[in-house]
Amino acid sequence: MLSMEQLSQMLQRHLGLTNNANELQYSSKSKWIIMESPLGGRGLFATEDISSGEVLFVDHPLVYGPRSGTIIQRGCTVCNILNTNNLFKCYKCSLLLCSESCQNNSVHYNDCRVISGWHNKVPIEEVDDELLSRALTAIRALILNEDQKQFMTSLQAHVLPQHGTEIKDLQQYFEIPTEDEQFMILASCVLDANAFQIATSYERKEMGKRGLYPVSSLMNHHCVPNTRYNYNSDLQMIVKAVKPIRAGSEIFTCYTGLLWGTPARRIHLYKTKHFFCKCERCADPTERGTLLAALKCFSSECPGSLLPIEPLKSSSTWRCLECGLRVPCDNICTLQSALGSLMGSLDFGNVEELENFFLTRVTKYIPKTNQIVVDLQCRLIWKLGEVNGLSWHELSESRLALKEKLCRGTLRTTAALGAGDAHLRGLLLYHLHAALAERARRSPDLYEELKSEIESTIDQAYNILQGDISAPPDLELRRRYLGPGCDKSQEERFFILDKKKNFVTCTQ
Numbered sequence: 001m002l003s004m005e006q007l008s009q010m011l012q013r014h015l016g017l018t019n020n021a022n023e024l025q026y027s028s029k030s031k032w033i034i035m036e037s038p039l040g041g042r043g044l045f046a047t048e049d050i051s052s053g054e055v056l057f058v059d060h061p062l063v064y065g066p067r068s069g070t071i072i073q074r075g076c077t078v079c080n081i082l083n084t085n086n087l088f089k090c091y092k093c094s095l096l097l098c099s100e101s102c103q104n105n106s107v108h109y110n111d112c113r114v115i116s117g118w119h120n121k122v123p124i125e126e127v128d129d130e131l132l133s134r135a136l137t138a139i140r141a142l143i144l145n146e147d148q149k150q151f152m153t154s155l156q157a158h159v160l161p162q163h164g165t166e167i168k169d170l171q172q173y174f175e176i177p178t179e180d181e182q183f184m185i186l187a188s189c190v191l192d193a194n195a196f197q198i199a200t201s202y203e204r205k206e207m208g209k210r211g212l213y214p215v216s217s218l219m220n221h222h223c224v225p226n227t228r229y230n231y232n233s234d235l236q237m238i239v240k241a242v243k244p245i246r247a248g249s250e251i252f253t254c255y256t257g258l259l260w261g262t263p264a265r266r267i268h269l270y271k272t273k274h275f276f277c278k279c280e281r282c283a284d285p286t287e288r289g290t291l292l293a294a295l296k297c298f299s300s301e302c303p304g305s306l307l308p309i310e311p312l313k314s315s316s317t318w319r320c321l322e323c324g325l326r327v328p329c330d331n332i333c334t335l336q337s338a339l340g341s342l343m344g345s346l347d348f349g350n351v352e353e354l355e356n357f358f359l360t361r362v363t364k365y366i367p368k369t370n371q372i373v374v375d376l377q378c379r380l381i382w383k384l385g386e387v388n389g390l391s392w393h394e395l396s397e398s399r400l401a402l403k404e405k406l407c408r409g410t411l412r413t414t415a416a417l418g419a420g421d422a423h424l425r426g427l428l429l430y431h432l433h434a435a436l437a438e439r440a441r442r443s444p445d446l447y448e449e450l451k452s453e454i455e456s457t458i459d460q461a462y463n464i465l466q467g468d469i470s471a472p473p474d475l476e477l478r479r480r481y482l483g484p485g486c487d488k489s490q491e492e493r494f495f496i497l498d499k500k501k502n503f504v505t506c507t508q
């Protein structure tokens with residue numbers, strides 16, 4: 001196990017902040033330091049006052065590859081493209097590839113060298129390619145040098161039977177040297193505890209990737225984090241403050257969805273990261289007044305909402321805020337799992353089905369504040385104006401008004417949580433801007449009235465999302481034409497909305 005000081009040096013070298021192996025001092029560039037966290041284990045702490053939007057650090061992956069979950073979409077193990085027609089198995093190792101150029105790529109050369117070096121117990125073409133994809137990130141850890149392996153294994157790992165199963169399952173296909181197998185199982189435990197899902201380009205369909213970002217992996221979780229992160233096209237992870245961070249404060253990220261209610265966040269954290277969060281948001285039954293976990297009161301005459309009395313206890317009784325009715329935890333769990341199944345039966349690709357479910361069915365059972373409704377709200381926001389058949393020009397007035405209303409409501413929820421300039425806020429502002437701009441395009445007389453909000457929403461969205469590979473491709477163009485300080489005429493400004501598609505194509 002590395003000491004805190006050795007780990008710090010490794011991290012500094014990993015980031016390229018110091019080349020000198022004997023350099024004990026932090027480079028003056030670091031805005032963070034590793035210390036013991038009051039939450040247990042290590043954490044990152046700010047060494048100076050940080051302002052909102054400031055970059056804390058830029059990390060790059062020690063190792064990356066496909067995600068290990070059992071629900072994996074088949075894709076090329078080099079470029080990650082999902083392409084069911086062109087995919088083929090490498091004749092030496094059985095990894096999935098999409099083209100000759102991916103087969104000749106050095107990434108595949110290294111992967112293939114490791115796997116084809118193992119003696120196969122079945123003909124190679126019979127090896128389960130999905131299992132190989134799921135195990136590939138841990139397999140790639142075998143290629144690291146000794147220093148990097150030591151670095152990797154000094155990160156947190158929860159060595160439990162549910163982690164590393166994808167490596168254990170490889171045994172039916174290969175004879176793997178015990179030392180390699182043990183290392184890969186440990187690597188898998190380290191990845192499960194620390195890896196981040198890597199975002200992909202907007203609208204590009206790719207196999208999900210994860211990466212081990214060593215500095216980022218030292219950030220502990222908070223349900224209202226003080227940072228956000230994004231990725232650039234070089235797989236670098238850029239971590240920025242979403243609100244001012246005082247020197248000496250812990251730097252947090254969020255391991256769950258920001259808009260999930262407390263029971264959902266706590267179960268997820270316990271199952272995947274093996275701890276129960278006890279932050280102020282988790283301890284507050286109303287979650288800062290957002291009521292994200294609330295259910296409708298079981299009394300048919302009462303319009304009130306049920307919430308857990310002691311949210312830090314999973315067995316807590318729930319109580320109605322209005323009439324005081326108490327409901328045992330078991331009844332709540334039954335309702336929650338029924339709601340889960342109902343959601344599981346929805347076709348999220350079908351906007352009409354989503355809209356119908358959102359507008360008429362779901363709020364019969366749960367309050368409008370519940371995370372399920374908020375999740376549906378977001379899904380509708382991302383689609384209205386953006387998908388075929390519901391593009392801006394085809395969108396009815398009522399759907400345009402719905403999009404604007406949903407953006408405003410969800411922005412209010414994120415603000416109530418105190419989420420600062422979170423990535424989600426950037427996306428919501430972008431979509432609100434787009435809805436307002438479309439309204440002004442349809443009724444030019446309204447432009448003067450809407451102008452300042454159109455300008456400020458796109459400007460704020462741009463400041464949050466710029467440089468992010470998953471940002472909408474027309475973000476910068478919209479800011480140039482519809483943001484503050486644009487000297488173009490109103491007609492020209494809206495030309496970008498009329499010709500949006502052509503503009504995006506010719507500026508790419």
Ligand SMILES: C[S@@+](CC[C@H](N)C(=O)[O-])C[C@H]1O[C@@H](n2cnc3c(N)ncnc32)[C@H](O)[C@@H]1O
Pocket residue numbers: 037039040041042043155156193194217218219220221222273274275276277278
């Ligand atoms: C990515 S690591 C974070 C760094 C870790 N604390 C360390 O010492 O290396 C994730 C693990 O840290 C711990 N952790 C993170 N956030 C926590 C929190 N809010 N409360 C308790 N433990 C937490 C959990 O053990 C979790 O699985």
